[in-house]
Amino acid sequence: MSSRSDRGGSATADALATRGTGGRSDRDDGLAVEEPSREEVLRTVFGLGGHDVRTYDAVAESPGSTTRELADDLDRDRSNVNRSLNRLREVGLVTRNRRLLDAGGHVYQYSAVGSSDDVVARAVDRWRSAALNAVVSE
Numbered sequence: 001m002s003s004r005s006d007r008g009g010s011a012t013a014d015a016l017a018t019r020g021t022g023g024r025s026d027r028d029d030g031l032a033v034e035e036p037s038r039e040e041v042l043r044t045v046f047g048l049g050g051h052d053v054r055t056y057d058a059v060a061e062s063p064g065s066t067t068r069e070l071a072d073d074l075d076r077d078r079s080n081v082n083r084s085l086n087r088l089r090e091v092g093l094v095t096r097n098r099r100l101l102d103a104g105g106h107v108y109q110y111s112a113v114g115s116s117d118d119v120v121a122r123a124v125d126r127w128r129s130a131a132l133n134a135v136v137s138e
Contacts, residue, residue, distance in 0.1 A: 041120070045127045046091045051076070055084035056112065059094055063111040070110070085110055092119050 042048050042056065051074075058073050059065060067085065071078040088094035088110075096108045113119055 041124065045120070045123045046093065048087065048091070049084075051080065052084045052087050055081060056088055056093055059085075059088070059110050060112040064097075064109045066107045066109055068107075091123070 036044070039050075039053050042053050043050075046052075048056070054074060055070065058070050062069070062073065065073070067078050067082050070085070071081040074081060085094060085096070089096060093113055094110050095113060096110055098106050099109055100106050
């Protein structure tokens with residue numbers, strides 16, 4: 001069997017995304033493909049949970065927020081918000097910067113990665129490739 005790059009991949013990728021919708025299609029190729037929501041993409045491609053997605057949205061809306069500020073905004077415990085922030089950092093969607101406090105000590109401030117569209121696009125490409133490899137074996 002040929003490699004993914006030889007096949008062009010788009011027909012196979014479209015077939016992977018096809019869901020039974022009674023023959024309805026928004027595409028000219030006759031495949032019935034539902035467009036995923038933004039949350040579905042973040043959950044599927046990055047393995048995030050609902051709390052992680054909501055935390056990401058809060059960070060994107062308020063760059064430079066601390067864990068305490070995010071926990072207050074999200075009405076969640078700081079330890080849970082911190083777990084979500086760590087997951088978001090691991091997948092490259094959020095960065096953390098340390099700020100020294102005048103009274104001593106420090107806090108961490110979190111921001112969404114400036115080019116998060118690029119991060120998502122690269123992750124979707126990797127996920128698509130892995131999905132194709134899982135379905136189409138040599």
